[in-house]
Amino acid sequence: MLKSKTPLRFWLVLAVFCLLLGFSFDFGSSDIKPGLTKSNCDRIEVGMNEKQVEALLGGPATWVVVEDSDSAVKMWIGRECSATIGFADGRVLWRSFYYEPTLLDRILEKLGLRSKKNSSS
Numbered sequence: 001m002l003k004s005k006t007p008l009r010f011w012l013v014l015a016v017f018c019l020l021l022g023f024s025f026d027f028g029s030s031d032i033k034p035g036l037t038k039s040n041c042d043r044i045e046v047g048m049n050e051k052q053v054e055a056l057l058g059g060p061a062t063w064v065v066v067e068d069s070d071s072a073v074k075m076w077i078g079r080e081c082s083a084t085i086g087f088a089d090g091r092v093l094w095r096s097f098y099y100e101p102t103l104l105d106r107i108l109e110k111l112g113l114r115s116k117k118n119s120s121s
Helices: 008-024 038-043 050-057 103-110
Strands: 063-067 071-077 081-088 091-099
Touching: 038 050, 038 081, 038 091, 050 081, 050 091
Parallel strands: none
Antiparallel strands: 063 071, 071 081, 081 091
16 A cells, blocks of 8 residues: 555645635625624614614524514524614614624634624624
8 A cells, every 4th residue: 555645644634724714705695695693793773663673583582582662672692692782663773793703703703814803883
């Protein structure tokens, strides 16, 4: 049997790295898909109505924090991010987002290949 100058371990590590790098790209990020994602949270603007917010985030709020006749504070909670939105007269008055990076995101941030995504606005 012929001995290779490059050990199999090198090729295995290279293949895993390329696979992880491929998963790190946000393919199709220009498409608006309903669901609780940072991209969809960033599309929420002051003045939008609650139905528009629900359409972006994939449905009604996970939790209603406060609600009275003309105002409400509602939360959408997902695996990697959450959105807290204040409504007045059925329209967005303020919004706050929190993004919890995945292990892959943290590794890429440490390597300088991806910027931090935690945001609050």
